[in-house]
Amino acid sequence: MMKFNELGISNPILKALENMGFEEATPIQAETIPLAMEGNDVIGQAQTGTGKTAAFGIPMLEKIDPKQRKVQGLVVAPTRELAIQVAEELNRIAKFTGIRALSVFGGQHMDRQIRALKDGPQIVVATPGRLLDHMRRKTIRINSVEVAILDEADEMLNMGFIDDIRDILKGIPEERQTLLFSATMPKEIRDIATNLMKEPKEIKVKAKEMTVENIDQFFIEIPEKFKFDTLNNHLDIHSPELAIVFARTKKRVDEVAEGLQTRGYRAEGIHGDLTQGKRMSVLNKFKNNRVDVLVATDVAARGLDISGVTHVYNFDIPQDPESYVHRIGRTGRAGRTGEAILFITPREMAHLQVIERTTKSKMKRLTPPTNKDAERGQQQVTLEKIRKTIEKTDLKSYHETANELLEDHDSVTVISAALKMLTKERRDTPVKISSAAPISVKKAKDNRRSNNKRYFGKRGQGGGRNQGGRNQGGRNRKGNFQKRRNRD
Ligand SMILES: Nc1ncnc2c1ncn2[C@@H]1O[C@H](COP(=O)(O)OP(=O)(O)OP(=O)(O)O)[C@@H](O)[C@H]1O
Numbered sequence: 001m002m003k004f005n006e007l008g009i010s011n012p013i014l015k016a017l018e019n020m021g022f023e024e025a026t027p028i029q030a031e032t033i034p035l036a037m038e039g040n041d042v043i044g045q046a047q048t049g050t051g052k053t054a055a056f057g058i059p060m061l062e063k064i065d066p067k068q069r070k071v072q073g074l075v076v077a078p079t080r081e082l083a084i085q086v087a088e089e090l091n092r093i094a095k096f097t098g099i100r101a102l103s104v105f106g107g108q109h110m111d112r113q114i115r116a117l118k119d120g121p122q123i124v125v126a127t128p129g130r131l132l133d134h135m136r137r138k139t140i141r142i143n144s145v146e147v148a149i150l151d152e153a154d155e156m157l158n159m160g161f162i163d164d165i166r167d168i169l170k171g172i173p174e175e176r177q178t179l180l181f182s183a184t185m186p187k188e189i190r191d192i193a194t195n196l197m198k199e200p201k202e203i204k205v206k207a208k209e210m211t212v213e214n215i216d217q218f219f220i221e222i223p224e225k226f227k228f229d230t231l232n233n234h235l236d237i238h239s240p241e242l243a244i245v246f247a248r249t250k251k252r253v254d255e256v257a258e259g260l261q262t263r264g265y266r267a268e269g270i271h272g273d274l275t276q277g278k279r280m281s282v283l284n285k286f287k288n289n290r291v292d293v294l295v296a297t298d299v300a301a302r303g304l305d306i307s308g309v310t311h312v313y314n315f316d317i318p319q320d321p322e323s324y325v326h327r328i329g330r331t332g333r334a335g336r337t338g339e340a341i342l343f344i345t346p347r348e349m350a351h352l353q354v355i356e357r358t359t360k361s362k363m364k365r366l367t368p369p370t371n372k373d374a375e376r377g378q379q380q381v382t383l384e385k386i387r388k389t390i391e392k393t394d395l396k397s398y399h400e401t402a403n404e405l406l407e408d409h410d411s412v413t414v415i416s417a418a419l420k421m422l423t424k425e426r427r428d429t430p431v432k433i434s435s436a437a438p439i440s441v442k443k444a445k446d447n448r449r450s451n452n453k454r455y456f457g458k459r460g461q462g463g464g465r466n467q468g469g470r471n472q473g474g475r476n477r478k479g480n481f482q483k484r485r486n487r488d
């Protein structure tokens with residue numbers, strides 16, 4: 001492990017890192033920071049939750065002149081929530097430098113953004129659509145940008161975004177330094193990337209697996225119609241601190257979130273059709289533990305760093321192995337542990353190996369927990385509470401009443417009654433989730449599209465209809481999957 005002060009970082013930034021509790025540089029930080037500070041273009045690939053934000057943020061901040069009130073650093077990120085988060089992390093690192101980062105994204109008032117841009121932030125973190133809007137209106141000038149960064153680079157260079165990214169980069173001087181980061185980097189995307197850069201150095205933190213070791217990975221083979229009850233049972237048994245449930249479409253996200261609420265969970269859904277205000281309030285409630293289960297489309301799959309997420313459920317199998325890597329990476333961050341549970345229908349079983357082969361990791365099979373298991377699970381939660389109370393509290397003042405009860409009933413009956421009263425009993429209100437189209441992608445029609453060939457498409461089912469690719473201009477069958485994400 002490397003200390004930050006061995007990497008040539010300036011004092012104001014070292015001080016901020018210390019304040020943030022960063023003691024040692026993570027491997028991607030140790031490798032990237034010196035290379036990028038020398039001015040190299042870098043493609044950085046390292047597992048989820050290993051500190052890529054600071055790995056590109058620190059060298060960018062070192063290059064910026066705080067006295068100049070013009071945009072010198074630009075970060076482009078795929079979602080609004082990620083843009084906000086990256087700007088926040090950069091501002092923490094920049095605390096003693098006089099440099100400010102501003103996030104700029106769709107769904108926010110233009111006027112307010114324009115005013116904030118006039119204030120002269122040295123760094124802008126933006127989603128592509130809104131950034132292009134500002135460029136066209138000339139309300140942002142990016143011709144003074146010296147460092148350009150694509151966070152979640154493989155996503156940004158994918159079909160849905162690539163044209164926007166090319167347009168954005170055209171507005172930045174050629175002499176710029178370009179840094180690309182992601183936990184995944186499929187080969188065909190890396191080739192596109194190299195074309196946008198100058199002799200990039202590739203840093204790939206060596207890891208046996210593409211996924212993080214401290215995430216335990218499981219799968220449950222389960223027919224579609226039993227998924228919802230199985231999710232309930234699993235939640236009851238494991239009582240996650242915070243859980244994220246990924247579903248394939250906005251409609252299913254709404255249905256699963258409502259279903260969970262009906263059954264008594266504190267759950268909320270998040271997806272691209274909600275207003276920006278609603279998206280932020282849902283995410284904030286989740287961060288503040290006022291919501292325990294966040295049900296999400298892939299809008300929450302990449303980059304989000306929320307502490308306390310102990311479980312990630314893939315209620316629906318992801319579109320491709322990369323998406324799997326990012327989704328489960330919402331847990332097990334910064335050295336913590338986590339669990340990832342994939343629900344997979346019998347006819348999807350072939351996809352399991354595709355994921356395992358790509359990520360070089362193995363998932364353990366779980367038998368679907370039964371209602372009985374869940375009931376026991378709930379009682380175990382109560383049992384734990386009672387054990388803690390016995391250990392930690394003086395119970396003398398309850399003894400007299402306890403003895404009174406025991407005169408009339410045996411101890412098992414008395415304790416059972418107490419357990420019943422303290423246990424959250426299941427509400428078995430029926431919940432119906434409308435069926436999901438099986439994952440399958442139309443055969444590539446032209447070269448442009450073949451860049452975006454979805455892994456599972458090769459062995460797709462369902463007659464090759466285009467049933468949900470988010471990167472195909474939103475022309476999926478139901479039209480309800482992230483279709484406007486690239487115009488954010
Ligand atoms: N050197 C460090 N020491 C301690 N914590 C760190 C260090 N670097 C980063 N972190 C923290 O680790 C968490 C994960 O960092 P970050 O979000 O940058 O990961 P990432 O590699 O970008 O993950 P993803 O691929 O999911 O985007 C953050 O909370 C961050 O503040």
Ligand SMILES: [Mg+2]
Nearest residue numbers: 052053151303
């Ligand atoms: Mg990140």
